[in-house]
Amino acid sequence: MSTPIQIVPGTRTPKKPPQVQKEDSMxxxxxxxxxxxHELATAHEMNRKVxxxxxxxxxxxxxxxxxxxxxLPETNALQNGMRKKSGKxxxxxxxxxxxxxxxxxxxxxxxxxxxxxxxxTGEALPTPDVLLLSYTGCFTFMKWFELIRQKYNCxxxxxxxxxxxxGKISKNMRDYVLKQxxxxxxxxxxxxxxxxxxxxxxxxxxxESAKAEEDLVWTLQSxxxxxxxxxxxxxxxxxxxxxxxxxxxxxxxxxFYSVLRSEIAQRIxxxxxxxxPEGEHPGEKYRLVVEGPPNWxxxxxxxxxFYDEGAVVVASTYAKVGxxxxxxxxxxxxxxxxxxxxxxxxxxxxxxxxxxxxxxCKYIDEYQADGLLINSIKSCNSFSAGQLLILREVEKRTxxxxxxxxxxxxxxxxxxxxxxxxxxxxxxQMVKQKRTATAAH
Amino acid sequence: xxxxxIIARCEHLFEDLRFGAVKDWKAAKPGRKAIGxxxxxxxxxxxxxxxxxxxxxxxxxxxxxxxxxxAYYQSYICRIPxxxxxxxxxxxxxxxxxxxxxxxxxxxxxxSGMWQIMFKDKYVKYFDVPQNYDDAIGGxxxxxxxxxxxxxxxxxxxxxxxDQALRASIAVYNENRxxxxxxxxxxxxxxxxxxxxxxxxxxxxGCVLPPEEHTALVRSYLSEAAKETRPQRDNARVVLTGSFCxxxxxxxxxxxxxxxxxxxxxxxxxxxxxxxxxxxxTGNPLEELSKAFLHHSTSTSSKYDEKKEDKGKFxxxxxxxxGAEGVVFAAPSFCDPALLERPMLQEILARHKxxxxxxxxxxxxxxxxxxxxxxxxxxxxxxxWSAA
Numbered sequence: 001m002s003t004p005i006q007i008v009p010g011t012r013t014p015k016k017p018p019q020v021q022k023e024d025s026m027x028x029x030x031x032x033x034x035x036x037x038h039e040l041a042t043a044h045e046m047n048r049k050v051x052x053x054x055x056x057x058x059x060x061x062x063x064x065x066x067x068x069x070x071x072l073p074e075t076n077a078l079q080n081g082m083r084k085k086s087g088k089x090x091x092x093x094x095x096x097x098x099x100x101x102x103x104x105x106x107x108x109x110x111x112x113x114x115x116x117x118x119x120x121t122g123e124a125l126p127t128p129d130v131l132l133l134s135y136t137g138c139f140t141f142m143k144w145f146e147l148i149r150q151k152y153n154c155x156x157x158x159x160x161x162x163x164x165x166x167g168k169i170s171k172n173m174r175d176y177v178l179k180q181x182x183x184x185x186x187x188x189x190x191x192x193x194x195x196x197x198x199x200x201x202x203x204x205x206x207x208e209s210a211k212a213e214e215d216l217v218w219t220l221q222s223x224x225x226x227x228x229x230x231x232x233x234x235x236x237x238x239x240x241x242x243x244x245x246x247x248x249x250x251x252x253x254x255x256f257y258s259v260l261r262s263e264i265a266q267r268i269x270x271x272x273x274x275x276x277p278e279g280e281h282p283g284e285k286y287r288l289v290v291e292g293p294p295n296w297x298x299x300x301x302x303x304x305x306f307y308d309e310g311a312v313v314v315a316s317t318y319a320k321v322g323x324x325x326x327x328x329x330x331x332x333x334x335x336x337x338x339x340x341x342x343x344x345x346x347x348x349x350x351x352x353x354x355x356x357x358x359x360x361c362k363y364i365d366e367y368q369a370d371g372l373l374i375n376s377i378k379s380c381n382s383f384s385a386g387q388l389l390i391l392r393e394v395e396k397r398t399x400x401x402x403x404x405x406x407x408x409x410x411x412x413x414x415x416x417x418x419x420x421x422x423x424x425x426x427x428x429q430m431v432k433q434k435r436t437a438t439a440a441h
Numbered sequence: 442x443x444x445x446x447i448i449a450r451c452e453h454l455f456e457d458l459r460f461g462a463v464k465d466w467k468a469a470k471p472g473r474k475a476i477g478x479x480x481x482x483x484x485x486x487x488x489x490x491x492x493x494x495x496x497x498x499x500x501x502x503x504x505x506x507x508x509x510x511x512a513y514y515q516s517y518i519c520r521i522p523x524x525x526x527x528x529x530x531x532x533x534x535x536x537x538x539x540x541x542x543x544x545x546x547x548x549x550x551x552x553s554g555m556w557q558i559m560f561k562d563k564y565v566k567y568f569d570v571p572q573n574y575d576d577a578i579g580g581x582x583x584x585x586x587x588x589x590x591x592x593x594x595x596x597x598x599x600x601x602x603x604d605q606a607l608r609a610s611i612a613v614y615n616e617n618r619x620x621x622x623x624x625x626x627x628x629x630x631x632x633x634x635x636x637x638x639x640x641x642x643x644x645x646x647g648c649v650l651p652p653e654e655h656t657a658l659v660r661s662y663l664s665e666a667a668k669e670t671r672p673q674r675d676n677a678r679v680v681l682t683g684s685f686c687x688x689x690x691x692x693x694x695x696x697x698x699x700x701x702x703x704x705x706x707x708x709x710x711x712x713x714x715x716x717x718x719x720x721x722x723t724g725n726p727l728e729e730l731s732k733a734f735l736h737h738s739t740s741t742s743s744k745y746d747e748k749k750e751d752k753g754k755f756x757x758x759x760x761x762x763x764g765a766e767g768v769v770f771a772a773p774s775f776c777d778p779a780l781l782e783r784p785m786l787q788e789i790l791a792r793h794k795x796x797x798x799x800x801x802x803x804x805x806x807x808x809x810x811x812x813x814x815x816x817x818x819x820x821x822x823x824x825x826w827s828a829a
Contacts, residue, residue: 101801
């Protein structure tokens with residue numbers, strides 16, 4: 001079910017507000033995210049401690065055991081990006097001495113601090129009481145929290161998650177993460193929050209996580225249908241929102257994914273494609289797999305370039321950045337800490353290159369995609385360094401055409417709409433020609 | 442050999458991107474193997490104990506034209522991975538039987554996977570090091586990782602790497618590190634006698650020579666340099682930091698010196714001075730290497746500082762102990778570790794009233810005039826302040 005709604009115009013935009021369509025689950029998602037910002041804004045007056053942590057390898061269920069209000073700086077940055085606020089924040093951070101070469105999520109976050117720490121929804125965000133540095137799949141995370149710590153002097157606890165360099169999780173890696181959880185992370189969270197750790201509470205949250213994960217996987221895999229009822233990249237951003245952030249393990253998230261599943265099931269029954277911001281998808285012509293995060297500052301414009309051409313993204317690696325669930329992993333309440341370790345080790349950016357390539361090839365095959373599109377993000381070396389090899393390898397192994405575009409996460413200076421549109425149009429032509437050639441043989 | 446001859450030899454080794462010294466070493470005894478490593482740190486002792494030659498790969502420098510390597514990277518990625526791929530694809534690294542990619546940043550990390558795909562016949566390992574410094578947590582993890590490397594190299598060598606061999610290699614590297622420490626101390630005491638452009642070449646020789654030979658070379662340079670009488674200038678004494686991975690061109694180092702700076706400490710070849718003290722040659726060798734890494738190793742931006750107070754401590758100590766008057770932040774373009782660290786260090790230096798300047802380079806930077814101008818102005822301003 002989808003409901004047309006009116007977007008509240010920004011104070012400086014005299015343009016007629018566009019009509020935006022969203023599914024009910026998308027509204028529910030927005031409500032959850034905004035609710036979390038309010039919770040953060042009022043946490044200290046409600047005598048709650050505030051944690052900050054990152055999306056990949058986030059230990060949401062564990063943080064909930066200590067009743068932390070939970071902030072995720074990447075989400076703050078992307079929300080500011082979508083609201084067109086990040087450009088100035090980045091420039092403020094650069095004026096404050098941060099290099100133009102480094103991650104714009106970091107600079108948007110630091111710029112937000114310089115502007116008085118006003119969050120995306122307009123409410124002031126509190127200074128975190130603890131920084132849980134889940135060093136999973138991204139080197140920049142470490143420097144990011146060191147920078148914040150230098151500014152705010154808050155307690156920081158590191159969870160070093162070793163990289164899957166050999167393409168597997170060894171016992172040594174698992175034990176290392178587990179030990180850090182037991183001997184470093186939990187004692188620090190107990191100390192900061194004043195709450196004693198209760199493993200049964202963790203199990204309870206994890207039961208909720210597993211339920212939500214089941215429905216999320218079902219939703220993402222629904223794109224195997226033709227036509228796909230979802231967009232596995234642009235639409236998936238809404239779907240992954242709750243589970244990748246402050247809601248995994250909550251009954252609200254379980255409800256969200258259950259509603260989402262029903263909606264998608266209904267769309268499949270009706271033979272419908274995805275919902276776009278402008279209503280029903282005009283009809284599936286191209287099925288794509290996308291590698292790399294989206295651009296947030298021109299998110300809708302970017303998405304429109306796809307659906308205007310009849311393209312649907314059936315699977316994306318970005319939708320696995322906060323957890324890879326579609327190959328069977330679920331949080332396991334029977335082995336809660338071991339399962340948290342396994343989760344952290346298995347996040348997408350913690351996989352090595354051969355694993356990433358295997359995953360993309362598998363998606364192209366299982367989702368019957370026409371090809372691969374890589375959106376290479378200037379800010380994100382973890383994703384981007386080496387993506388041109390991924391492109392070559394995937395083309396070689398699948399015989400499907402691949403294309404490469406470049407943008408950034410939240411820096412509007414690095415989104416060249418005309419350039420991207422041209423490339424996409426050429427790519428769609430290429431897919432078409434390839435299809436014709438294949439049909440002729 | 443006198444100083445000039447030593448430096449000429451080191452320069453030849455530095456410029457030889459076909460790694461003739463490695464080939465010669467391998468050819469001297471059939472069956473010998475060489476293992477490459479990228480910045481910033483791997484326990485070379487394990488490679489050495491396996492009877493292999495550890496070879497430092499620090500990109501292609503400014504002499505290598507990168508053609509194929511550019512096809513693998515976007516414009517916003519630093520240059521070292523693309524020139525390293527160029528070295529690999531043009532057969533220059535064929536003399537290596539394996540490559541180690543240490544934990545330094547996401548770019549080098551991803552390069553390990555690319556190498557696995559592109560050079561399937563070679564041994565390739567991403568070598569993780571702990572960011573937790575407790576012996577029972579990070580230490581245990583690290584000992585296991587080293588043990589894996591030891592087993593892998595043992596298989597490659599066709600014989601196990603024994604504790605005895607490891608202890609002997611630790612002793613060899615202890616001597617090498619002591620020689621390098623002496624070289625740094627000498628340069629700091631008399632920078633006009635051991636200019637950094639020379640020290641750099643002497644260090645780079647350590648990337649391709651066996652450690653025993655390199656130690657002898659360092660000792661020989663120290664003794665020959667002491668015999669020289671070179672003019673002492675009224676230069677500003679600076680610590681250069683941020684150049685621990687992709688290396689600046691030699692001409693950049695010379696430009697900084699010509700502009701009126703004596704570099705009295707740096708982080709060019711961290712691996713050679715990573716472990717700060719002698720590693721015990723008794724006990725369990727991997728545990729000793731682990732303890733040395735966890736508790737007695739250098740500080741750099743790829744390592745996590747557990748406490749806020751630790752940030753910048755090492756740099757401040759370098760400034761104090763080397764008698765530096767300022768700090769030059771010289772980082773490669775798009776180097777996440779160095780560039781993200783820089784504002785934190787600058788804030789600390791400012792608090793301690795240590796002057797600093799900053800610029801970026803790439804390994805093939807050709808325009809030295811702006812750098813000379815900036816370094817010169819910095820040196821002048823230091824001299825003016827101290828005169829005041």
